[in-house]
Amino acid sequence: QVRLVESGGGMAQAGGSLRVSCAVVGGTFSRNYMGWFRQASGKEREFVAAIGWSSDNTYYADSMKGRFTISRDNAKNTVYLQMNSLQPEDTAVYYCAGGIVTRYETPNQYNYWGRGTQVTVSS
Numbered sequence: 001q002v003r004l005v006e007s008g009g010g011m012a013q014a015g016g017s018l019r020v021s022c023a024v025v026g027g028t029f030s031r032n033y034m035g036w037f038r039q040a041s042g043k044e045r046e047f048v049a050a051i052g053w054s055s056d057n058t059y060y061a062d063s064m065k066g067r068f069t070i071s072r073d074n075a076k077n078t079v080y081l082q083m084n085s086l087q088p089e090d091t092a093v094y095y096c097a098g099g100i101v102t103r104y105e106t107p108n109q110y111n112y113w114g115r116g117t118q119v120t121v122s123s
Helices: none
Strands: 003-007 010-013 019-025 033-039 046-051 058-060 068-073 079-084 092-099 117-122
Touching: 003 092, 019 033, 019 092, 019 117, 033 068, 033 079, 046 068, 046 079, 058 068
Parallel strands: 010 117
Antiparallel strands: 003 019, 019 079, 033 046, 033 092, 046 058, 068 079, 092 117
């Protein structure tokens, strides 16, 4: 059974950086889109970034452009999200998702989800 396992969340100060990882366990997602979403307390889940299988195609929500970078290592079955210039409003649970999608920014297009990792940014 394929599982997505996030790691690397934690606490950072405003202006700081964190990198979260998503390991694909029990299968391979080399031909799938991988995405990162986040959900802050009391808010809906929102799109953060996505990457195509070849890594040539990357997509970001407008508020993350220039600050966040998504990457993948298909040999390691792992996707990364490097987050720089973090702000308190980036505080949320970050979820990894995978699937064959036509709309990368839409959560219900993804078939597989991790359990999430908490990122907390203090001012």
